[in-house]
Amino acid sequence: MSKNSVAIVTGTRPSIIKFSPLIREFESRKIPFFLIHSGQHYSYNMDRIFYDQLNLKPPRLRACFQPSSYPGEQTAAMLRGIERILMEVRPKLVLVGGDANTNLAGALAARKLDLILGHVEAGLRSFDWRMPEEHNRIIIDHISDYLYVPSSEAKRQVESESVHGEVFVVGNPIVEAVSENLKIASRKSKVMSLLSLRQDEYLVCTSHRKENVDDKNNLKSILNGLARVSERTHLRAIFPVHPRTLKRILEFSLAVPDGVELINPLGYMDFLVLVSNSRLLLTDSGGAVEEACILKVPCVTIRDNIEWTETLRVGANVVAGVDPENILRKSLRMISRKRNWRVPFRKGAPKKIADHALRLLQTS
Numbered sequence: 001m002s003k004n005s006v007a008i009v010t011g012t013r014p015s016i017i018k019f020s021p022l023i024r025e026f027e028s029r030k031i032p033f034f035l036i037h038s039g040q041h042y043s044y045n046m047d048r049i050f051y052d053q054l055n056l057k058p059p060r061l062r063a064c065f066q067p068s069s070y071p072g073e074q075t076a077a078m079l080r081g082i083e084r085i086l087m088e089v090r091p092k093l094v095l096v097g098g099d100a101n102t103n104l105a106g107a108l109a110a111r112k113l114d115l116i117l118g119h120v121e122a123g124l125r126s127f128d129w130r131m132p133e134e135h136n137r138i139i140i141d142h143i144s145d146y147l148y149v150p151s152s153e154a155k156r157q158v159e160s161e162s163v164h165g166e167v168f169v170v171g172n173p174i175v176e177a178v179s180e181n182l183k184i185a186s187r188k189s190k191v192m193s194l195l196s197l198r199q200d201e202y203l204v205c206t207s208h209r210k211e212n213v214d215d216k217n218n219l220k221s222i223l224n225g226l227a228r229v230s231e232r233t234h235l236r237a238i239f240p241v242h243p244r245t246l247k248r249i250l251e252f253s254l255a256v257p258d259g260v261e262l263i264n265p266l267g268y269m270d271f272l273v274l275v276s277n278s279r280l281l282l283t284d285s286g287g288a289v290e291e292a293c294i295l296k297v298p299c300v301t302i303r304d305n306i307e308w309t310e311t312l313r314v315g316a317n318v319v320a321g322v323d324p325e326n327i328l329r330k331s332l333r334m335i336s337r338k339r340n341w342r343v344p345f346r347k348g349a350p351k352k353i354a355d356h357a358l359r360l361l362q363t364s
């Protein structure tokens with residue numbers, strides 16, 4: 001791989017999904033790039049299934065093969081692995097996307113080597129200092145040369161923090177991820193028949209936030225809230241379980257209430273079809289909140305806050321926290337809501353980021 005190339009750092013489920021339209025854009029315009037996979041997500045259905053399903057063919061360099069449950073150790077291992085690859089290739093531009101430890105490791109590696117660093121999905125804030133993602137995104141935004149933000153609101157946020165880098169409003173890469181894959185997903189996925197599901201007769205839940213699932217009471221509340229919604233509405237509750245959450249359910253010896261159906265994490269095609277046909281999504285996932293809004297599926301956020309505040313403003317989403325009574329109340333409200341909101345996200349992020357990357361590669 002030449003020095004005059006772009007390194008894209010991935011390594012978690014959402015970053016593979018959100019970078020996929022940008023990768024396609026780079027491929028179709030023959031912009032030289034390579035992928036570095038940090039190794040943060042490593043189980044087949046959290047990692048390779050997305051490369052396979054999204055047809056991501058370029059060389060994948062794996063930076064960290066030793067999963068660790070200590071976040072500092074995990075970040076350090078990824079930093080070391082990514083730095084080695086970057087030192088060898090010395091690409092012109094390094095792109096990280098989002099707020100996971102992978103992105104912090106990639107950003108630090110690029111910064112230490114004095115490579116140009118761009119942050120995709122920059123400028124988001126939950127203002128919740130309990131979240132490791134909030135620490136990561138603030139650090140990454142402040143050490144980046146270019147911040148590709150989704151909205152003018154995110155631009156105002158980073159400008160108010162006097163970030164060093166230049167800010168570009170580009171839109172949300174998830175818009176293209178959904179539009180490029182939904183049709184293929186509807187054709188290919190068999191999830192509805194495999195789970196014997198009928199459109200609008202079930203709800204979907206996902207939860208994996210540290211502050212939710214690493215706390216026994218919070219996790220219990222979420223499961224109880226979900227069961228109450230299912231009982232009251234007679235909708236089946238389908239819960240594809242993130243590995244972190246499954247570990248905690250087992251470790252805390254929590255009984256999964258009747259009516260809550262735990263299933264393995266799904267590939268992207270199955271998850272898109274599952275959500276798009278559902279009556280309601282309950283989630284603490286940032287990416288799933290965006291997707292539900294685009295797919296016109298009402299959403300209840302099982303956190304105290306959400307970075308995607310535009311979904312609240314247009315009425316596609318409400319914040320419920322983890323109290324079961326509140327989850328039930330907000331779910332009933334959202335289920336009866338008309339799905340006529342305006343999608344507040346901008347398209348065009350892959351093209352704009354690729355345009356900018358190309359300009360950088362063409363300047364000496």
Ligand code: UD1
Nearest residue numbers: 012013040041042043046069099100101102132133243244
């Ligand atoms: C990470 C990100 C989070 C993001 C999420 C996407 C941080 C701080 N958090 O959280 O922002 O929303 O990814 O899903 O970076 N595990 C497996 N198999 C896997 C991946 C993880 O068994 O493929 C287990 C790990 O061993 C660990 C737990 O799940 O015990 C948590 O994994 P980790 O990568 O530390 O954080 P996530 O909860 O996935």
Ligand code: UDP
Nearest residue numbers: 014017240265266267268271285286287288
């Ligand atoms: N997702 C998936 N299979 C699942 C659950 C989620 O493909 O079983 C996708 C979902 O469509 C979204 C992304 O994973 O694009 C969200 O990832 P996650 O919830 O792990 O992280 P977050 O977005 O909160 O960082």
